Amino acid sequence: MIKTNKVKLEIHYDHIIRDYDLYKIQPIQTGDKDEEKCVMKRSLEKLDQLSPVLAVLYRYKGPVYLIFEKGRVCLEDLQSHINQYDKGAFVETLDINDPLSITPTELSQLLINMLPNMEFSQKFNNISGRYFSFNQKSFKKDCILAYHISLIESETSKQECMVYMEGESYHRLSKVLEHNERYRNDILKLPRYYKSSEGYVLRRCLTPLNTDQCFVRRSVYRRQREDFVNSLDIHDIQGFENSKCGMLHQFYIDVDLHLNDYVQLHPIDLDNEQMANTYSDFLSQDYIRNLYNDLGVHLIDRVNDSSSKKMIDLIVSKLKDRGIDNIHYDKGKQFNIALIHNQKYCKNNKIPDQHVSDLNFQHITYETCIARDNAIDISDNVMDRILMELLIKRDIANRSISIYHWDWDKPVEYVTRESERRDNKRITKYFLLSVFPDGSMDYYKIEDDTSELYQRYESVFTNYKSSVYEPELLISIPNHQVLISNSKMMVLPDLKELDFRLNAYxxxxxxxxxxxxxxxxxxxxxxxxxxxxxxxxxxxxxxxxxxxxxxxxxxxxxxxxxxxxxxxxxxxxxVKHCRDTSRVVFNPCLKSDVVKVFQHIYTLKDEEDSKKLYYYVGKKEPMKFTLVNACHIRRITVLEGALDDDFKKFIFDQLSVNFIRNNDYTVVPFLRKYIEEFK
Structure with a gap:
């Protein structure tokens, strides 16, 4: 059985009706969606003055749900309160037994929004109606790291959902303005929040505060993600409590402790179908070594100081450790490794970006080679990745696969989608890679949204997108077509077992x-x-x-x-003997039976639909005591033909090519990497 973040809801409707009054606020239909949205916003902003309100749930462009203690507020009083500020909205009593009025997932989320770490006991403080969790690392000088926990409705059952957590950063407004002066007017319109003195509470500012006292939400860019705790380090008890898995476990405890009479979350474990028997057709290390020795590796130092010379010497040493001796110190026709400064350094020192867009070049930054103790160091993973990237770029230049034994007797088509917002308009492109039986490749970019091919792909990627699933890769061969989608369903360690060990030790x-x-x-x-x-x-x-x-x-x-x-x-x-026989935990940090390290590709059954297969990808190498990220479960949907054993093996073999991370599996067939390089 595979443990996931998928749960079944058990709701005690009679207990909720006994203890609470629930209301729904909706705008009066005028046909003007923008005005209706403004009406709801004005109504929400005054709810803080209605002290008995316990929680709110607001769905974007939808109704607002409110919950009160039984008998504290009647329908007429609530409507009168709303009418003081805006007469464009009406209030009605919520019939929670009617699924058309509120879904089980929405009702559960409304109850969850009452949990104590949002401090609803004094007054309503979060008009967005969202539940946040915080940890010991959440509150920094100029940034608040909040973890939003939500229930995402399942496609198959109203009684099932995903418990999903995502990080959001709230930055001090004065600092945001300091670094984004050109967007000042837009930033000043953002909702403002402040940190309560009562503890881990993030409250909406409903009265004016100066820019140094409040925070605004900003998107979490990649460079900020290092602030968020994604890892599960079971060597460190505090690390577990701060991790997403630890906070998720605490969330389950909070729901059970405070809401047990009203809603219960029962985790759903999935049946393992089998471990996929994959045998990578990746070329041998001997072949790669001979290729580099035949054509040579060229090292170029674009920093040219005493430290960079030592870095080049270290690269030479690591190449020779891999049996590569044909090394040059000038620009060659291919296989060039350039040592450069990163973009941040170039920007801060006002020098041109040293990166060159050239398929014959792979860059390594000077800053990457500086370890935490300021010593010069280059990890083996970085070195292996550089060598593999050069081979991939060579394939792109030659439009032919050389790093993999391509053995499929029909043309195969891979399609990915990319969407971005530009000038208040969403621009979508499709990228198509065709691979032929001899391993040769053709690449196309499809941007004309009126073309038949564009419309065909748009239909597939749009129809199969949902709040849970995000299409990633469409694979087509004659008479067969499958769609691989990422999901918000994740494989989790046994949190109860982890919690027992950490508390017992x-x-x-x-x-x-x-x-x-x-x-x-x-x-x-x-x-x-x-x-x-x-x-x-x-x-x-x-x-x-x-x-x-x-x-x-x-x-x-x-x-x-x-x-x-x-x-x-x-x-x-x-240690295992003592824990299993006597419940004595001398040390909680056993990798294989604590985290159940995922060293293979596993497939999962869909009991209801034979056209769907689920899989998740683990690590080839043991991860010691750290599970860096939970493994997302991906879905393969058969759109045409059948997912027979040969076609399934063809797909899964492409997951065991180890060039994305050294000795790891890729999460989707490796040809997606080629598409990214073609762009």
Whole structure:
């Protein structure tokens, strides 16, 4: 069974009706959508003066749902309050038993918005009606990192949904204006928020505050994502609590603690169909090494200082470690590696960008080669990626695949979509890559939205897009067509098991000598191969009590060694034995049975629709104690023909090509990388 963020809702309607009054506010239909939107905005902005309101849920261009304690506000009083500020909206009592009035997902979200970390007890403070979660790293000097938790309705059942968390950044308004002066007027129109002195609360400013006192929401660009906690580091208890998985687990606890009488979230585990048997047709390392030695690698230093010379020397050393000896220090016809400064450095020092758009060049930045301790270092992953990128660019230039044994006897067509907003208009383009049986490629860009081909792709990508699924790649061969879509459904570790281990473990916790002796003796009964080591440990016990960290931990050069080294097979097996048989957690950090490291490609069944297959992609290499990101589950939808074993193997083989990250699987067939390079 695969644990995911998909849940089934159990709603106790009679309990909600018993304890709460629910109302719906809608604009009077005038035909002017913009005016109706303004009416709702004006109505919402005055709700803070209605102190009994507990929570609100506002759907964009839809109604507003309100919840009050039973008997605190009647329909007439609420309508009268709204009419004081705008007579373009009307209030009605909400019939929660009518799915046309409010869906189970919306009702659950409204109740969730009452959770205590939004501090609704005094007055209503978030007119956007969104639930936020915060952690110890959320509040910085000029930035608030908030985690928005929402329920996303499932396509298959109104009683099922995804629990989804995404990060949002709120920056101090004065700082935003300082760096975006040209957009000053637009920025000043943004909703303003302030940090409450009561704790982890983000409130909407309904009275004027100066620009240094409030925050505005900005999009989370890639360079800001490092501020957000995405990783699950189970070596660090605080790291787990701050991670998305930790906060998601706390969210489930909060719902159970505060809303158990009204709504319950039951996680839905998915059945594993099988592990996909993939055998990568990626070319051997010997072939790649010989290719580089035949054609040569050219190193170009565009920084040209004492440190850059050391970086070039380090690159040479790493190339030779890989058996590549044909190295030059000038520009060649292909396979050029240029050392440059990054864009930030060039901008700050007002020098031209040193990056060159050339298929014969791959760049490595000077700043990438500086480690945290300011030492010069280049990771093996970076070096391997550079070499692979050069091979891909060579394929693009030659319009032929050379890094993969292409073995499909029919033309294959790959289509991706790119959409951007330009001048208040959304511009959509389609990119098509055709691969022929001999491995040769043709590339097309389709921008004419009146063309038949554009309309055909637009229909597929639009019709299969939803709040849960985002189409990524359309694959077509004669008589077969499938669509791969990313989803907001994710594979999660066993949060309950993690929580148990983290709460049960404290490194300074003590165990008596007698109990430790019993554990060691019981362990050796089923692990005879360790008897000699265990007997040696038993003889060395000379204290009445031992701290957990004295019993099992990773040995280090500093301090006294533990009785058992966690880095050994004895250490790992002993910790597992104690946890499973006696619920004693000497150390919570076992990768394989805590996180269940996903080292393969797994497929999941869709019991209701044989035309759909789900899969998720893990890592080839063990990830030790850190799960960097939850694995998103992708859906393959069969649009034409059938997903027979040969075609399925053809697709999954293209996931095991290891050039995106060293020794990792790709999440979609690797030809998407070629499309990105063609653009």
């Amino acid at each position: 404290r490194k300074d916790k003590e165990i008596s000598k007698s109990k430790l002796t019993r554990l060691l003796n019981s362990f050796v009964e089923t692990n005879e191969e360790y008897r000699e080591e265990i007997e040696r440990i038993l003889k060395s016990l000379n204290k009445n009590t031992y701290q957990y960290q004295e019993v099992v931990r990773k040995a280090s050069k500093a301090g006294n060694p533990p009785l058992i080294n966690l880095a050994t097979s004895l250490g790992r097996k002993f």
